[in-house]
Amino acid sequence: MSLIVLCGYSGSGKTTIANVLQEKYGYHRIITYTTRPKREQEVNGKDYHFISEEEFKQMIHQDFFFEWTYFNDAYYGSLKRDYQQEKAVVILDPTGVKKIVEMDPDCMVFELCISKELAIKRLKQRKENIEKRRCKDEEAFAQLNSLRNRIILIPIEENDTVEDVVKKIKKKRIIKV
Numbered sequence: 001m002s003l004i005v006l007c008g009y010s011g012s013g014k015t016t017i018a019n020v021l022q023e024k025y026g027y028h029r030i031i032t033y034t035t036r037p038k039r040e041q042e043v044n045g046k047d048y049h050f051i052s053e054e055e056f057k058q059m060i061h062q063d064f065f066f067e068w069t070y071f072n073d074a075y076y077g078s079l080k081r082d083y084q085q086e087k088a089v090v091i092l093d094p095t096g097v098k099k100i101v102e103m104d105p106d107c108m109v110f111e112l113c114i115s116k117e118l119a120i121k122r123l124k125q126r127k128e129n130i131e132k133r134r135c136k137d138e139e140a141f142a143q144l145n146s147l148r149n150r151i152i153l154i155p156i157e158e159n160d161t162v163e164d165v166v167k168k169i170k171k172k173r174i175i176k177v
């Protein structure tokens with residue numbers, strides 16, 4: 001199976017890139033589950049399956065999740081059955097990245113690396129505490145230090161269009177690290 005894993009700080013463009021890979025490049029996007037409140041522009045079933053904490057806990061109990069995490073006051077998890085797709089893209093936090101790398105040695109993990117200033121600029125319209133979230137991301141991503149040789153870094157520059165970012169990913173895929 002050909003699995004692309006996207007990770008990165010908030011605002012790095014994970015969702016945007018996953019959608020392009022789905023819409024233009026034929027990837028099946030694995031829609032994960034979360035208990036965090038839906039953002040204004042998000043669509044249930046497209047961006048996430050938004051469920052209650054009670055439902056999430058029930059799904060843990062039913063052993064539906066391949067992996068799950070508690071991050072920034074909410075649960076996030078991906079289903080075992082969703083990883084059976086031939087060509088898929090999934091967005092995971094560092095806890096999920098660690099797990100998937102153990103289970104699927106062939107998956108390609110891309111970390112979208114964005115400066116704090118650019119992320120703040122992009123996330124202005126989100127009614128969230130960006131500074132607090134950035135701190136949580138920094139803490140979480142420190143976990144990935146031991147996996148540095150397994151993760152392909154994609155630097156995000158201010159003038160990069162979405163297609164520029166996809167091109168960077170495609171270029172890195174030719175040389176399998």
Ligand SMILES: Nc1nc2c(ncn2[C@@H]2O[C@H](COP(=O)(O)OP(=O)(O)O)[C@@H](O)[C@H]2O)c(=O)[nH]1
Pocket residue numbers: 006007008009010011015032033036067068069071076077078091092093094095096097
């Ligand atoms: N482990 C794991 N992490 C997830 C899953 N779904 C989303 N995430 C991660 O959860 C974190 C928070 O996501 P979100 O609240 O959508 O914030 P965003 O990064 O600003 O889009 C991000 O690092 C995502 O990569 C999942 O199913 N499992």
Ligand SMILES: Nc1ncnc2c1ncn2[C@@H]1O[C@H](COP(=O)(O)OP(=O)(O)O)[C@@H](O)[C@H]1O
Pocket residue numbers: 008009010011012013014015016017122123160161162165
């Ligand atoms: N290449 C880009 N150029 C300009 N804006 C972008 C680009 N990629 C994403 N964005 C915008 O930045 C914001 C954050 O992107 P998003 O994909 O939601 O990031 P994440 O899922 O990593 O939090 C969104 O408003 C999105 O439209």
